[in-house]
Amino acid sequence: MVAPGLAIDLGSATIRMHVARRGLVVQEPSVVAVDSRSGGVLAVGEAALAMIGRTPGYVIMERPVREGVVGDFDLTQQLLQYLLARGGVGRFSHARVVVCVPPSSTPLELEAMEQGCLKAGASEVMLLSYPLAGAIGVGLRPSQAMGQLVLDFGAGHCEAALLCMGTVVTRAALRKGGDTLDAAVSEYLRSRYDLAVFRSEAERIRSSIDVSTSTPGGESLRAEGRDALTGARRSQILASSELLEVLAGEMADIVGVVEHCIQESPGDLAPDLLSSGGVLLGGLAAQRGVVDLVRAASPVPIKVAEEAQTAAIRGAATCLEEFDRWQRVLAAGTV
Numbered sequence: 001m002v003a004p005g006l007a008i009d010l011g012s013a014t015i016r017m018h019v020a021r022r023g024l025v026v027q028e029p030s031v032v033a034v035d036s037r038s039g040g041v042l043a044v045g046e047a048a049l050a051m052i053g054r055t056p057g058y059v060i061m062e063r064p065v066r067e068g069v070v071g072d073f074d075l076t077q078q079l080l081q082y083l084l085a086r087g088g089v090g091r092f093s094h095a096r097v098v099v100c101v102p103p104s105s106t107p108l109e110l111e112a113m114e115q116g117c118l119k120a121g122a123s124e125v126m127l128l129s130y131p132l133a134g135a136i137g138v139g140l141r142p143s144q145a146m147g148q149l150v151l152d153f154g155a156g157h158c159e160a161a162l163l164c165m166g167t168v169v170t171r172a173a174l175r176k177g178g179d180t181l182d183a184a185v186s187e188y189l190r191s192r193y194d195l196a197v198f199r200s201e202a203e204r205i206r207s208s209i210d211v212s213t214s215t216p217g218g219e220s221l222r223a224e225g226r227d228a229l230t231g232a233r234r235s236q237i238l239a240s241s242e243l244l245e246v247l248a249g250e251m252a253d254i255v256g257v258v259e260h261c262i263q264e265s266p267g268d269l270a271p272d273l274l275s276s277g278g279v280l281l282g283g284l285a286a287q288r289g290v291v292d293l294v295r296a297a298s299p300v301p302i303k304v305a306e307e308a309q310t311a312a313i314r315g316a317a318t319c320l321e322e323f324d325r326w327q328r329v330l331a332a333g334t335v
Contacts, residue, residue: 004020004088006019007097007317007320010079012063013029013155013156013178015027015029015044021321026045030045031044031049031063032048032078033061039074062075066179080120084117084120089122095121097125098128098317099316114127128315128316130159131152133316134150134281135163136314140279144165147265148162149278152312153284154284155179156177156178158176158257164272169269170264170265172256172264173257178206178283181247182202188242189238195227195234206247209244210240221238221239223236251293274299277302278303280294280303291304
């Protein structure tokens with residue numbers, strides 16, 4: 001039996017899967033419900049989140065992909081098996097699978113991705129780096145002989161890559177992103193106000209802040225959570241400027257990858273960057289003020305891609321559906 005090809009983006013925040021000729025069939029949170037007794041996967045995404053607070057203690061929530069890379073190899077392989085089965089791929093199927101990966105992944109991390117797909121029934125696995133996938137997804141032509149700057153700012157990692165001739169010429173990466181900012185918000189609320197908040201609440205609060213401003217006081221924010229000492233539900237009013245101080249250092253590190261990548265770029269590609277500029281992709285591109293900080297730190301013009309959050313899966317899907325055209329890029333996708 002020949003199964004349809006699949007394109008997969010195992011993001012730190014969101015799992016996306018495109019099935020050939022069917023389109024995007026999975027777009028769910030990167031959360032897996034696991035039976036701690038057996039290690040088996042019980043549910044994925046929204047179904048897993050719905051189990052929080054309604055299940056026995058042996059059911060735990062795990063995030064197999066952290067900081068943009070595989071954190072738990074066994075769990076990631078089970079997740080890939082779940083996804084491939086949902087896409088119509090079984091042990092005796094023959095399917096081509098394209099998986100988005102950070103170009104800074106270690107050989108062990110890349111091997112885990114590839115083996116997970118092969119064990120689930122894929123006959124061919126192509127690993128495509130996020131910058132290349134994102135560039136293709138927003139309509140750039142990374143295979144041409146022209147330098148193009150792609151900034152991929154996600155939940156688990158932030159990366160700047162200079163592309164030319166279908167390969168990554170220079171890159172600067174940081175295993176920080178939206179998750180890092182959310183963790184900083186959570187830690188501040190607990191230490192300053194004894195308020196424990198869910199990750200989703202920390203993300204909501206962080207997303208509402210303009211990280212490019214330095215206005216004293218700023219906007220008033222309401223944080224909802226539980227008292228860290230008593231467990232009682234309560235809320236806390238605070239000023240956005242409090243959190244700006246917390247986030248400033250992390251944002252400086254994140255924006256720094258852009259400066260570093262440009263500084264390391266070959267001089268003969270500088271005219272290309274000045275004329276074409278760079279494009280900002282990923283979930284963190286939607287954060288208020290992020291593009292302003294990037295533009296302030298970059299000597300080249302920067303624009304935010306339309307539908308920046310789904311650029312990578314769209315690019316992977318394009319490579320899958322037009323394989324003959326993109327085969328050479330796929331072959332070099334992990335460079």
